[in-house]
Amino acid sequence: MVTATVLQSGTMLNPGELQIDLFCKGLRIGASCDLVADARQVSRTRAGLGSGLELVLPGDLKDLWLNAPVEEDFVEASPYHLEKENGGYLVIDDRDGGRHPVRIPGEPAWYRARTSSGVEMAKVGVLQGTYLGIYVSNSCMYWYGGEPKNCRFCTTGANVGVNEVAVKAVADVVEVARRAKEESGVTFVHFNTGYQNGRGLEQIAPYVKAIKEEVGLLTGIQCVPVTAERHWQYDLLMDLGADHFSFCYEFHNPEFFARYLPGKEETVGQGAFFASLEYCQGKLPKGACSGEIIAGVEPIEDTLRAIDYITGVGAFPTVCIFRPVIGSDMEDHPSPDFAAMRRVMEYMYRACRRAGIPIGMAPNIEVSLIVNPDDAKYLVERDLGFRFYELKLKLMRRLAMALKFRRELRPHPVRGRLEDFRRRAAEAKS
Amino acid sequence: MIVERPADPFRGFEPAQVALLERLVGALEGRSESFALSRCGAGLEIRKAALAERPAGRPRILVFAATSERLVAFFYKPSRLSFSRDRFSYGAINLHPARAEDALLAFAEGLDYLEADFRPAAKPARLKRSLDVTVPEPD
Numbered sequence: 352m353v354t355a356t357v358l359q360s361g362t363m364l365n366p367g368e369l370q371i372d373l374f375c376k377g378l379r380i381g382a383s384c385d386l387v388a389d390a391r392q393v394s395r396t397r398a399g400l401g402s403g404l405e406l407v408l409p410g411d412l413k414d415l416w417l418n419a420p421v422e423e424d425f426v427e428a429s430p431y432h433l434e435k436e437n438g439g440y441l442v443i444d445d446r447d448g449g450r451h452p453v454r455i456p457g458e459p460a461w462y463r464a465r466t467s468s469g470v471e472m473a474k475v476g477v478l479q480g481t482y483l484g485i486y487v488s489n490s491c492m493y494w495y496g497g498e499p500k501n502c503r504f505c506t507t508g509a510n511v512g513v514n515e516v517a518v519k520a521v522a523d524v525v526e527v528a529r530r531a532k533e534e535s536g537v538t539f540v541h542f543n544t545g546y547q548n549g550r551g552l553e554q555i556a557p558y559v560k561a562i563k564e565e566v567g568l569l570t571g572i573q574c575v576p577v578t579a580e581r582h583w584q585y586d587l588l589m590d591l592g593a594d595h596f597s598f599c600y601e602f603h604n605p606e607f608f609a610r611y612l613p614g615k616e617e618t619v620g621q622g623a624f625f626a627s628l629e630y631c632q633g634k635l636p637k638g639a640c641s642g643e644i645i646a647g648v649e650p651i652e653d654t655l656r657a658i659d660y661i662t663g664v665g666a667f668p669t670v671c672i673f674r675p676v677i678g679s680d681m682e683d684h685p686s687p688d689f690a691a692m693r694r695v696m697e698y699m700y701r702a703c704r705r706a707g708i709p710i711g712m713a714p715n716i717e718v719s720l721i722v723n724p725d726d727a728k729y730l731v732e733r734d735l736g737f738r739f740y741e742l743k744l745k746l747m748r749r750l751a752m753a754l755k756f757r758r759e760l761r762p763h764p765v766r767g768r769l770e771d772f773r774r775r776a777a778e779a780k781s
Numbered sequence: 782m783i784v785e786r787p788a789d790p791f792r793g794f795e796p797a798q799v800a801l802l803e804r805l806v807g808a809l810e811g812r813s814e815s816f817a818l819s820r821c822g823a824g825l826e827i828r829k830a831a832l833a834e835r836p837a838g839r840p841r842i843l844v845f846a847a848t849s850e851r852l853v854a855f856f857y858k859p860s861r862l863s864f865s866r867d868r869f870s871y872g873a874i875n876l877h878p879a880r881a882e883d884a885l886l887a888f889a890e891g892l893d894y895l896e897a898d899f900r901p902a903a904k905p906a907r908l909k910r911s912l913d914v915t916v917p918e919p920d
């Protein structure tokens with residue numbers, strides 16, 4: 352049975368559609384809410400489009416995580432508002448009085464704890480959905496210099512030093528990851544550097560090794576890609592324990608790429624993203640890498656082409672719905688239209704299915720800033736093909752748990768050595 | 782003009798900084814917009830004051846001492862959420878007490894930006910989007 356609620360007369364929204372509509376329209380916070388006691392701190396410690404309130408939309412196929420926009424100006428016009436009633440939370444739709452029960456994930460106790468060096472743990476890393484996100488180093492270099500070359504939707508560089516510590520010590524990251532694993536059930540830690548003049552992968556290397564050897568978690572890396580002659584850095588990171596690489600090229604249309612990502616255009620170009628994605632995906636199991644794109648700015652046909660390209664190389668698409676983030680250069684750009692975003696997400700699910708991308712494999716990884724490929728299963732009919740694919744994914748999940756994830760979730764030595772990274776980097780320089 | 786001000790606006794600032802701050806506050810007095818001043822942590826905060834026909838503005842400027850030689854005017858909007866400590870940065874302008882005239886010009890551009898509610902078109906030329914200092918926490 353599809354869990355559905357009435358949107359307006361004759362229109363039904365299921366949890367997947369509600370998730371998309373909330374991404375597009377945002378959520379006002381009603382006076383009845385007690386989010387101080389009940390919610391996680393709204394945090395901006397990551398690159399990109401996140402800034403909102405973490406919510407869980409219950410559903411019969413799966414619960415959906417969502418980082419709902421709450422701070423931006425367009426939210427004022429949203430028909431949705433959050434209210435607390437009888438100890439639980441509801442998203443109420445003013446258009447028809449529709450009432451959608453939601454869960455508000457509480458703030459973990461470790462957020463306010465301090466590491467041995469005295470840093471507040473939430474300033475080292477925060478949960479985004481169910482994984483731990485860590486912005487490892489000082490602000491993205493695109494933000495520096497006379498004329499900043501930052502991605503125009505991003506506010507990361509503007510907020511380093513305001514809401515987070517600039518440089519994170521490996522020991523602090525290990526302590527935070529350990530607490531997040533023990534107390535929040537985290538299985539995956541995602542490292543991001545922004546642009547570091549081509550040194551991002553090298554900067555991330557010690558963190559990956561330490562997490563693998565001292566904590567035991569799946570690790571993901573997001574950096575501006577290196578050029579082909581330095582693809583060996585990806586090999587070394589795989590040896591150090593990197594399980595996943597994501598490549599944020601955001602826009603498939605080269606004109607939009609150049610216009611909105613001036614730093615990426617000038618330093619590496621769109622082709623470097625494709626080359627690195629293909630290189631890494633070629634070395635890792637299908638669906639281990641992702642191409643990250645933003646829907647709602649470039650023409651939809653370009654976004655659909657991006658999905659075809661990403662699934663075509665065996666990676667999975669992570670599709671963010673564009674958010675005109677408060678304080679960003681694109682703050683005045685309109686938030687996307689629901690129908691167009693629904694079309695994109697349905698297309699994404701079908702493309703993954705067509706290409707046989709194993710989605711939703713890793714245990715307990717729910718990304719709240721995007722519509723996960725397996726979130727989009729709410730958008731298709733539940734016919735025989737759907738049931739067969741779901742069954743296949745379930746079996747694959749069991750197998751993956753037994754063969755890979757169980758080991759990765761225990762601390763274990765890795766075969767890579769940090770010295771190799773330094774040695775190869777020095778050799779390449781000379 | 783200034784319609785609200787704290788009892789001790791310059792508490793904690795060094796004498797050379799106070800001399801510049803007095804001139805910055807004088808610049809506020811000379812404008813037709815109504816401003817509210819308050820202490821915020823280790824800094825002095827400026828925003829458009831609440832008037833009968835409008836609520837207080839969300840955009841703010843926090844002036845604080847980065848070093849003894851440098852004040853920083855930090856442009857931000859506070860979170861709408863009572864439980865969030867987030868401040869949404871629009872950038873910062875450096876104000877050097879030793880170069881007071883230049884600081885006054887830069888500050889005037891900053892006030893235009895504040896009056897325009899941080900609309901992108903009014904962004905001051907000297908506004909630095911990325912910060913090289915940690916902004917002090919509010920009280």
Ligand code: SF4
Pocket residue numbers: 398399491492493494500501502505506507508544545546575
């Ligand atoms: S690379 Fe772009 S999106 Fe990532 S932190 Fe830098 S400016 Fe932001």
